[in-house]
Amino acid sequence: MTSPSIAWFRDDLRLADNPALRAAIDRGEPVIALYVFDEESPGIRAIGGAARWWLHHSLASLDERLRDRGGALVLRRGPAERLVRETVTEVGAGAVFWNRRYGGPEREVDSALKSSLRADGLEVASFAGSLLHEPWTVRTGGGTHYSVFTPFWRACLALPAPRSPLPEPRSILGPTHMPPSDTLDDWNLLPTTPDWAEGLRETWEPGEPAARQRLKDFLEHDLPSYDRARDEPSAGATSLLSPHLRWGEISPFTVWHEAVGVEGAGGFLSEVGWREFAWHTLYHSPDLASENLRPEFDAFPWPPLNPAHLDAWQHGETGVPLVDAGMRELWRTGYMHNRVRMVVASFLVKNLLIDWRLGEEWFWDTLVDADEANNPFNWQWVAGSGADAAPYFRVFNPELQAKKFDPQSLYISRWAADAPTEPIVDLGETRKVALAAYEQVKRAPRTGRG
Ligand SMILES: Cc1cc2nc3c(=O)[nH]c(=O)nc-3n(C[C@H](O)[C@H](O)[C@H](O)COP(=O)(O)OP(=O)(O)OC[C@H]3O[C@@H](n4cnc5c(N)ncnc54)[C@H](O)[C@@H]3O)c2cc1C
Known part of the structure; x- marks a missing residue:
């Protein structure tokens, strides 16, 4: 009798440097890759139209990559706590793994699930996959969090270097019987009447392979002019990695390790530092979108x-x-x-x-x-x-x-x-x-x- 492991994907739609997926594979039991489209848990902010377009294509790409390696993505829509628990019961899972999220409502869902699944005897573990430094690890001398970027980033740079990225799995042991899954089309994430996404299709290619290629191209061709031209909107000097980082198609650890040795990468990496600072700020002030910080x-x-x-x-x-x-x-x-x-x-x-x-x-x-x-x-x-x-x-x-x-x-x-x-x-x-x-x-x- 097997007890499959669930790798619960969230804002980490990638195979490489995905510690939760790695833990699920290393456990040695069949792996169920799960994505829950949750707009119903209390406080969760429904994503916007452009983000829905991206999510559709990114999930399609992830599913294809999982299938190439023997797995597949199970899609469920609704409140995550209930749906993860239902999936656990359906497949008789023995473990659930995920990479951490830092928004207030998401943390509540995750910690409630962690407690209840552990109480049921499951192995549950969460990992650092989306930020170079966990928000509770960057502290001022007085033990508080930083509210000014320069000392914040200096403190980050003084910490032990971000861990090395994990390699992409070559194969994934899927379950003998795949549990039922929604289809992406069921979710109607793409605009139809009207179809306003033409410009998005012309501009972007969502998914992990495109994210990797974008980083490579940027480091090879654009980084040398980044500091000089990053403020000129027609120069094409910036990385255009932001949606790929947003959806976790590439991890900040990968970006960091591929860029850090390249001459002149400091300015670019400090922008990645602003991303960290914004997320740490949200962690400490979950009402960031509704309340003035001052x-x-x-x-x-x-x-x-x-x-x-x-x-x-x-x-x-x-x-x-x-x-x-x-x-x-x-x-x-x-x-x-x-x-x-x-x-x-x-x-x-x-x-x-x-x-x-x-x-x-x-x-x-x-x-x-x-x-x-x-x-x-x-x-x-x-x-x-x-x-x-x-x-x-x-x-x-x-x-x-x-x-x-x-x-x-x-x-x-x-x-x-x-x-x-x-x-x-x-x-x-x-x-x-x-x-x-x-x-x-x-x-x-x-x-x-x-
Ligand atoms: C009003 C306003 C709203 C913004 N909303 C978002 C948003 O919703 N999502 C988002 O990712 N960025 C946002 N930014 C920050 C920034 O404009 C984008 O991250 C950047 O333009 C993305 O382009 P790039 O990937 O080529 O950046 P690059 O210059 O190549 O920077 C590399 C990475 O660093 C991060 N980064 C760069 N600048 C910032 C910044 N100011 N704050 C935080 N992270 C940064 C991004 O992840 C980016 O991909 C906003 C900025 C402003 C002024």
């Missing part, structure tokens, strides 16, 4: 929402060329260059005086790399309410930013050649209004939430 920003006097302004911003119709180019790139491809993300976010929050949470929600729905930590963390960074945030008075001027980072208008003419040219607001006037509103924040009590 509570004094609760006093910010947001004016009543102007829906026409929000709509113009979302659809790249503001008449401000760099903003419209960015928002159109996002709509078409599910991605926007980092410099432009900062500019469009600053424009929304400080020129249109629209609450950062509405911008965060739009990005959540439209970005293929949208994740629970990086998205709200960066919105709060731009809004001034976040950890180690840009000072509020630093209002990005989209015209000066365009002159500096897109001097030949290559990016603007690619994405916003036919955009309106009359700005919907006066940049100088709205900046003054925003700075005046900020006076109320300055008068509010300053105590940290994070």
Whole structure:
């Protein structure tokens, strides 16, 4: 009588450097690879449209790779705690393994399952697969967590080096009888009426092999110009690894070890460090997407929402060329260059005086790399309410930013050649209004939430 091992896949849709999968294989019993599409557990944030598109293709790729090695993916949709337990019973599993998640609601699901499965006598183990350093291991001298990036990253670099990535399994012992599985099509993750995903299909190839290739190409061709050109949206100098990292198609350990020995990789790796910092911040402040990290920003006097302004911003119709180019790139491809993300976010929050949470929600729905930590963390960074945030008075001027980072208008003419040219607001006037509103924040009590 066998007692299969369940490798529960979550934001780690890969075979290489997947410690949970490795543990399941090493246990020597048949392996059930399980993915649960959970939008029902309390507090879990349903993923956005672009993310659903990515997830569909990434799961299809993972299933194919598992099948090539003798396994297959079992798909279930619903609350994870119930479905994992049901799967355990159905297959008579003796062990469940997973790589850790760091969002608050996810941690609650995982720890409840860990306790109940262990109480039933199962072997259960969780592993570090998504972050280079576990959030509870990076501590200030006083035992607290860091709220400023530079000392945080210095502390990370002083820790023992991240572990080496694990090799990809060559074969997987599947069960004799596969338990029933949903099909991906059952989940309707792809847009149909209308099918707006053409630009995503043109731009991206989800899945682990494409992620590995992207890292290789970046290190070979783009890394030398990264520090110089990473802020120029038309230069193609950044790695474009963010959706692959978001879905765990490649692990940060693999990225780290392949890049760390390459000359000039420090700047790139410190961006990977910002990803760590955002996730550690979420771990310590699970309400990152809804609450200002700095509570004094609760006093910010947001004016009543102007829906026409929000709509113009979302659809790249503001008449401000760099903003419209960015928002159109996002709509078409599910991605926007980092410099432009900062500019469009600053424009929304400080020129249109629209609450950062509405911008965060739009990005959540439209970005293929949208994740629970990086998205709200960066919105709060731009809004001034976040950890180690840009000072509020630093209002990005989209015209000066365009002159500096897109001097030949290559990016603007690619994405916003036919955009309106009359700005919907006066940049100088709205900046003054925003700075005046900020006076109320300055008068509010300053105590940290994070
Ligand atoms: C308002 C706003 C919202 C954002 N939302 C997200 C999001 O939902 N998901 C997301 O992955 N990134 C987000 N970012 C961060 C950043 O814009 C993207 O990670 C980056 O543009 C991805 O491109 P790349 O992979 O070519 O980056 P590279 O420059 O090649 O960087 C390598 C990796 O480092 C990480 N990284 C880079 N910059 C940051 C950063 N500022 N914060 C955290 N991690 C970073 C990413 O994982 C990235 O893939 C946001 C930034 C802003 C200003």
